[in-house]
Amino acid sequence: MTLLSQQISGFIENSSWIRKMFEAGIAMKKQYGADAVCDFSLGNPDVPAPAQVGDILHELADSAQEPFAFGYMPNGGFPWARQIIADLVAKEQGVDVSADDCLISCGAAGAMNAFFRAVTEPGDEVVGVAPYFVEYGFYTSNHQVSFKAAMSKPDTFELDVDAIAAAMTPKTRAVIINSPNNPTGTVYGRQEIEALAALLDAKSREYGRPVFLVSDEPYRFLAFDGVEVPSVLPLYDYAVVLSSFSKNLSLAGERVGYVCLSPRMPDRGRLMAGLMLTNRILGFVNPPVIGQHLLKAALHAQVDAGIYEKRRNVMARVLRDAGYDFLMPKGAFYFFPKAPGGDDVAFCQRLMEEKILAVPGSGFGGPGHFRLTFCVGEDVIERAAEGFRRARG
Incomplete structure (x- = not known):
């Protein structure tokens, strides 16, 4: 086997459980019919985008024949679009952010890859908090950087700062947090993030x-029951925020996101220049033209979060009635129940026999659990109730 074949085989063997289950769902729907399968595998928002998205698309169609309507731009995006992002981040984070602190890229994934390419060297390490979004490991390995998982606190999934400290070494270049969290639905509190910031400050020195x-x-944008999502930029000089508009504007396929540097970061202009370069040389070149215009039109609108809250409550009732052990998600659109019997892969197989698609927690570094997304209709959740009961036994 050639080296290339070995690398490809390695990627296939370690491919995302999310995608495996999503593709299994496609096959099952062909076999049994879409209405017979309850697919909770992929966090693909089904709530329609805000009306402003359709309006601006009509305007763009009318202007498509203008010179350079879809031409190149600075690698970090249109200056006016970067200013829009700066205004948004300043409001969310409670700090003064300028357009020069922000870069727009091809989704948060593109922004994260550009960031790691700019700040890491082969052999460096990045620490993430488990359970974690599985793609983080691939994003770091793209740049010959190791991903190390530090477990969150059992049962609550709160940050375990001691575990993060134990995972760090002089090779550690970054720590990733994701809050509200995929897959657990937890939201890290301000005191947790302050403790983490203090740790990183000490380790940096x-x-x-x-x-x-x-x-x-x-x-x-999707936190429930009045839960606060704390800001990180005011708490640590070397904090970086990445995000996208895949969820709050239902634009997952448009691939538009951003990275914003803390205005307190020393020499951040040099880092931003590096990000401009890596955004280009990784092949993104510049963010999508249409996506930036969509932001201009729809940024201050968003999908109806109340729809997700209703679905959360329906799924909680279905799982509770079926006897599952779970934490009520504080944010995002995922449940992460314990797998009856403890073997999450085997239990997800039992769910498949009931035509229910879920993702094993092992794929997120959280064995013994399974993930369910509730970005599906309430009718799908209700229809799965009997299958959940039978699978649990």
């Missing part, structure tokens, strides 16, 4: 180079 705090925030 010890290592003689900054350890970045990367906050991945695509679900910031």
Whole structure:
């Protein structure tokens, strides 16, 4: 087997459980019919985008023949679009942010890859909090950087700062947090983040180079029951916020996101220049033209979060009636129940026999659990109730 074949085989063997179950769902729907399968595998928002999205698309169609309507731009996006992002982040984070602190990229995934390419060297390490979004490991390995998981606190999924400290070494270049969290639905509290910031500040001094705090925030808009999603930029000089508009504007396929640097970060202009370069040389070149115009029209609108809250309550009732052990999600659109019997892969197989698609927690570094997304209709959740009962036994 050639080296290329070995690399490809490795990627296939370690491919995302999310995608495996999503593709299994496609096959099952062909076999049994879409209405017979309850697919809770992929966090693909089904709530329609705000009306402003359709309006601006009509306007763009009318202007499509203008010179350079869809031409190149600065690698970080149109200056006016970067200013829009700066205004948004300033409001959310409670700090003064300028357009020069923000770069728009091809989704939060593109922004994260550009960031790691700019700040890491082969052999560096990045620490993430488990359970975690599985793609983080691939994003770091793209740049020959190791991903290390530090477990959150059992049962509550709160940050375990001691576990993060134990995972860090002088090779650690960044720590990633994701709140509201995919897959657990937890929201890290302000005191937890302050404790993490204090740890990273101490480790940065010890290592003689900054350890970045990367906050991945695509679900910031979706917190329930009045729960606050704390801001990270005011709490740590080397904090970085990444996000996208896949969830709050239902634009997952448009691939538009951003990275914003803390205005307190020393020499941040140099880092931003590096991000401009890496955004280009990784092949993104510049963010989508249409996506930036959509932001201009719809940024201050968003999908109806109340729809997700109703679905959360329906799924909680269905799971509770079927006898599952779970934490009520504080944000995002996922449940992460315990797998009856403890073997999450085997239990997800039992669910498949009931034509229910879920993702094993092992795929997120959280074995013994399984993930359910509730970005599906209430009718789908209700229809799955009997299958959940039978699978549990």
